Amino acid sequence: PEWFNHPKKDWDRPFEQRVDDGYTYFEWSHSPGHRTPNNAYFQWLHQKGMKPEQWAENRPSGHSDHVYHGPDSERHQARFCVDKAIEFIELHAAFGTAEPWVFSVNPFDPHPSYNPPRDYLERYLPMVDEIPLPAWEEGELDRKPAYQKERYESGKAHSTLGWSDRDKRLVKAAYWAMCDHLDAQVGRLLEALERSGQRENTLVIFTSDHGDLLGDHGKTVKGPYLYEGALRVPLVLHFPGVLPAGRRISDLVELTDLAPTLLDYCGLPKDPSMQGRSLRPLIEGPHDGPWREDVYAEYYNSNPDHPPLWRGRVRTRAHKLVAVHGSDEGELYDLGADPGECRNLWDDPAHRDLKERLCRRLAARQVHAAADPLPPRVGVF
């Protein structure tokens, strides 16, 4: 199958072929750069009498070359997403049907470009100098997989080479401003549930598909690295009267746990091909010992600009290992002593045992994560 139908970096054409994911209806958009009449965000702008082209561009912020003024909130892609969701919620209530529903809202922000609505950015300007600088120790890239230093020193996209401290702080401010804007939009969505009488019987999950390095280790955005700043995401579950309000849980969990959790709360069985486990016992627990011994992530050549080596990461509560498969390179961190992941212990003879144990743990996780989903074995061969 051809999942992609466009030449590399031809941003002006749509490139995602829909796969059948079980949704009966969807609205499609991507970042404002994708100019096509199929883009439902542009249709929404058009219906509001706005010009899509006008909002496809970032305007210089005047504060840093790396921070822009993006579309105002009224015209923002995040607002478009939430407006569509609210429309769904209200129509459902108006029809008065008892049919259960599920939907997924996927605003593009927070994400580079670092281009929050201007007023959201400006709230941070008085305190920019108080923003902590990214994780960085002089010379740290000398002890990490060589590609990280090469990429950093190339100064190409996502390298922070030559950035001033103020640039680095302003990018964080812009990212936080995008989070604030998204927070306001999520608030509108919860209000719509409340207004339509559906808040009490709706499980809301707030999460993300990735974070952002925001300058840690001389880099912005995410892959092909597997730093915690890119991998750790928020996870908030809200279900009044069912889930305990305000409870914080610090156990290790994975995004793979979400589908089994949803099925569990719906009283539906988990598909045997699902790798995760329902969080319901963790949420309603007590439970003995750690909920998960480790969490797993993988990077499989998702971008033709990246080197072709696949990478795997396993972390326990205390340690983390990243293997660059097919090479002798990798990363090993003591997250207690070095939560910023600046001191790579991969080649440290004193940590050889830990490296070996975590490598076997990685192999054990990935063999289950990557294998074809199989039905339960009942036969003898």
Add this chain to the structure above:
Amino acid sequence: PEWFNHPKKDWDRPFEQRVDDGYTYFEWSHSPGHRTPNNAYFQWLHQKGMKPEQWAENRPSGHSDHVYHGPDSERHQARFCVDKAIEFIELHAAFGTAEPWVFSVNPFDPHPSYNPPRDYLERYLPMVDEIPLPAWEEGELDRKPAYQKERYESGKAHSTLGWSDRDKRLVKAAYWAMCDHLDAQVGRLLEALERSGQRENTLVIFTSDHGDLLGDHGKTVKGPYLYEGALRVPLVLHFPGVLPAGRRISDLVELTDLAPTLLDYCGLPKDPSMQGRSLRPLIEGPHDGPWREDVYAEYYNSNPDHPPLWRGRVRTRAHKLVAVHGSDEGELYDLGADPGECRNLWDDPAHRDLKERLCRRLAARQVHAAADPLPPRVGVF
């Protein structure tokens, strides 16, 4: 999907649902125990006026409790397979079509029960005492994954506990006799190609899906262990005028290489989801350095009687590692000093570096072997 439609060990019902593997026609049989009118072997016996039931049983050989007299060659499942193949070859020649064809012949032998045709077994009886005993060093199972010793000491199926040396030698003799019988059948197949004028333009590949431990380490048959006796199989390619006759190649190869090799000799492109690489450059070589650095195998819970832990094996020319995923157990062998794999170095501090390197090699191989086949990346996300 339900791939199996029978209760565990209900041998009297068919249990394999056909999957679409691209073949336009097939004849199905399994070992003689599967009594069903769908069994094409039984249909073949019936057409010859023989009683299927009569040949479903092994008769005591009188030499060892573990060795039987199986069906005579005239009624043998291997002969049935080859007869069907010869029928195909001759019909193809009779039709005189230039259409290319491919088929796969899969006799059940050599395989337990150890039940060759009586006359094939008897050739070995005068030399039984010269047959080498299986690989075994006293106490070796104390340093291997615990399941191996438990299973051995249980005396259950496939354990050689309590076998005499003569039992062990006779089982090898019976296995070799089955190989001899199969060799004769393959000869008939090559003669049919010759007779019908198709031998010169037919690539014949002789191989197997597994070997047999034949008593090595106190066990017969194969899984869930990953010893070389179970994993190493013959591989003979025959293509007169195209492949050099009589050449022996000792490089490491995998069964995954066969499909790309066939496609290569047919002038067809390799599917990107195929893990193997065409052997054509190796066959037509010379090439620099080792053809493959390592070969990979996996065991993923193929039998509900086995413990549920998955296992992975990687071997280089000199060494071999088996990880029991999700446990601290495993195996590490120096194949130069210990080709019989009796001395497990897994917990030997002097081999910690080797263990760590091979474990990373295993992870690198399995992550590519087990991942969903993906089309080549052309897009940027």
